[in-house]
Amino acid sequence: MVCQECGARPATLHFTKIVNGEKTEFHICEHCAREKGELIPGTSGGFSIHSLLSGLLDLEGASKGKTAAASTVQDVRCEECGMTYGQFSKLGRFGCSSCYKYFDKGLDPLFKRVHGSTAHVGKVPRRAGVQIQVRRQIDELKENMQQAIAQEEFETAAELRDQIRKLEKEIAQE
Amino acid sequence: MPNLRFTEQALSEWMRSGGSHSEIVISSRVRIARNIVHHPFPLLANEEQAEKVMDVLAPVIDENQATGYGTFQLVKLDELGELDKTVLVEKHLISPNLANDSRGGAVLLNEDESVSIMINEEDHLRIQCLFPGFQVKEAWDRATSIDDIFEAAVDYAFDDRRGYLTSCPTNVGTGLRASVMMHLPALVMTQQIGRILSAVNQVGLTVRGIYGEGSEAAGNIFQISNQITLGQSETEIIENLHSVVIQIIEHERNARQRLLNDSALRITDRVMRSYGILKYAAVMDLKEASQRLSDVRLGVDVGILQEPSISVLNELNVKTQPGFLQKTFGDKLNAAERDMYRAKLLRETLGTTH
Numbered sequence: 001m002v003c004q005e006c007g008a009r010p011a012t013l014h015f016t017k018i019v020n021g022e023k024t025e026f027h028i029c030e031h032c033a034r035e036k037g038e039l040i041p042g043t044s045g046g047f048s049i050h051s052l053l054s055g056l057l058d059l060e061g062a063s064k065g066k067t068a069a070a071s072t073v074q075d076v077r078c079e080e081c082g083m084t085y086g087q088f089s090k091l092g093r094f095g096c097s098s099c100y101k102y103f104d105k106g107l108d109p110l111f112k113r114v115h116g117s118t119a120h121v122g123k124v125p126r127r128a129g130v131q132i133q134v135r136r137q138i139d140e141l142k143e144n145m146q147q148a149i150a151q152e153e154f155e156t157a158a159e160l161r162d163q164i165r166k167l168e169k170e171i172a173q174e
Numbered sequence: 175m176p177n178l179r180f181t182e183q184a185l186s187e188w189m190r191s192g193g194s195h196s197e198i199v200i201s202s203r204v205r206i207a208r209n210i211v212h213h214p215f216p217l218l219a220n221e222e223q224a225e226k227v228m229d230v231l232a233p234v235i236d237e238n239q240a241t242g243y244g245t246f247q248l249v250k251l252d253e254l255g256e257l258d259k260t261v262l263v264e265k266h267l268i269s270p271n272l273a274n275d276s277r278g279g280a281v282l283l284n285e286d287e288s289v290s291i292m293i294n295e296e297d298h299l300r301i302q303c304l305f306p307g308f309q310v311k312e313a314w315d316r317a318t319s320i321d322d323i324f325e326a327a328v329d330y331a332f333d334d335r336r337g338y339l340t341s342c343p344t345n346v347g348t349g350l351r352a353s354v355m356m357h358l359p360a361l362v363m364t365q366q367i368g369r370i371l372s373a374v375n376q377v378g379l380t381v382r383g384i385y386g387e388g389s390e391a392a393g394n395i396f397q398i399s400n401q402i403t404l405g406q407s408e409t410e411i412i413e414n415l416h417s418v419v420i421q422i423i424e425h426e427r428n429a430r431q432r433l434l435n436d437s438a439l440r441i442t443d444r445v446m447r448s449y450g451i452l453k454y455a456a457v458m459d460l461k462e463a464s465q466r467l468s469d470v471r472l473g474v475d476v477g478i479l480q481e482p483s484i485s486v487l488n489e490l491n492v493k494t495q496p497g498f499l500q501k502t503f504g505d506k507l508n509a510a511e512r513d514m515y516r517a518k519l520l521r522e523t524l525g526t527t528h
Contacts, residue, residue: 001368001369001371001372002365002368010367010368010371010372010381011368011372012371012372012375012380012381014372014375080212080214081214081215081218083218091217092342092343093215093217093296093341093342093343094215094339094340094341094342094343095214095215095217095218096212096213096214096215096218097209097211097212097215097331097333097339098212100333100336100339100346107336107343110343111336111343111346111404114343114344114402114404115346115347115402115403115404115405116378116402116405117402117404117405117406118335118404118405119335119336119404119405120333120334120335120336120337120338120346120347120348120404120405121405121406121407122337122347122348122350122406122407122408122411123318123321123337123338123348123407123408124332125325125330125332126322126325126326127325127326132334
C-alpha cells in the first residue's frame, strides 16, 4: 500500500481516527507521519517509538488527574532509581531494572499491546537461571509424558516420569 | 585520539564475502540488549555511574581475547570527533543513538568489524553481529556465544517472568533484534512493495530504512526486523524472520524475472543510463546516487552488466554518505560541495572499469 499523503513511499503506519463518530482511516509513511505530526494523536512534530509508547501508557492512566486513585498510580516510585510511573509513562523508558518490579501492576496491558504477550519464553542466563531452566525442562517433560499417556505409550511415559522425578530431586537439593 | 582504522576504510572486512542470496540480501544483523543489575540505565546514569558500567563491561572482552572472533579494540565515543562518529554510524558499527548521546558511551570492535559491542547505549550492553548476505542464524549463534562470555562475568538484570530487562519496553524479554537488509528494486518498480510490506507488518515484523528507526528506504534498500521480543523464543523469532525473508526473496526474484521477460529493453536502458550517469555526472546528490547505485546493482545481479563488482557497489554505498565524503575530501564541505565530491568519487571509482 502506498502512502496516501505523498503517494510515493510505502505506507507503514495504519490507523483510524474517530472524530464526532466519523471514522477516517489513515495509511501513511513514517516520513509524512513526522511532517504531519498532528495526524497522530499525542504527537507533535517529533515522532518516535517513545512518543508512541508514551501515548499507549497515557491510555493506561486515561483518567489521570481526575481521581485520587489515578494520581496515585502516577506517583508510584521505583525505590532503586527514583523514577515515578508518571515519568516512565512520559519517557516510555524504564530508569533501572527494578522499575519492572515497582511498576509491575501497570505492565501487563502495555506488554500485551506491544508484544501480544506478557511472559518471556526464551534464553535464560546460565549462571543465574539453572533452576529456571530445570523447571522449564520439567514442564516440557510433563507435557511429553501426557502425550505419551494419551497415545498409550506407557513405557515411554514411565521413562519420562523417572526423568521428571530425578530433576525435581535435583532442584529440591539446591 | 585512538587509532581509528575503523573510519579510514569504507568497507568492513566482513562485507567482502558475499554470503547466501547476496544478490538480494545485503547483510544480516543480530543485536541483543543486556543490562547489569543494580545500576541505573544509561538514560538516568550520571557520569560516574556510566563510568562504573564501562569498568565492569569493557574488561570482560579484554580478558577474553580468546572469543574466537579476533582482537577487540575499545573505542570511547567521547574521544572521537563528530565526523568519526558519523562514519561509524554510516558503517552500521554504532547506532545513531550512541553517536548523538555518547555520555560514557563506548564500542568494542573486532578486527574485521563483524562484532560491535556497544556500552552505555540505551542499554548497558548491546552486542551486535553483522554478516554478509542472508546469515541471520549464524549472526544469532555468534551473538549468543558472546552473550555467554559476558553472562559468565556479570550479573544480568533478568526476571523469570519478563526475561532480560531492558530500558525500553519494546526490547524486554529476549532483548533480540534480528534484521536483514534487502535490496528490492523489482518489487518497487512493479509496485508490489507496499502490499508485501504491509503483509510483513502483520506477522510481527517491521520494515525500516537502512539507518534504522525513522530513516527512509534509500536506494530500494529495506531493513526487515522482528518487532516482538517478549513471548517468542529467540529460535522462533529467528525462524519467523528467516521464513518471511525467504518468501520476499522469492517474490523479488519473480518480479525481476517478469521485468526481464516483459520489459527487457526498458530495464536495460534504465540500468545502462544510471551506470552512464554515475560514471560521468559532475554533480550528484545522495538520493540520486542511492537510486543509480540501486539500478546498477540490479543490472549486475541480473547479468545486464558484468561490472562493477557487488563489493565495489557496497563500498560506494558507504563512501557516498555525507560523513564519509567529508572524511575523504575535507571535513567542512557544504551540501553543494558534497554533491560535487560525491560525483567525483563515483567518476573516479567507476571510471577505471570499462
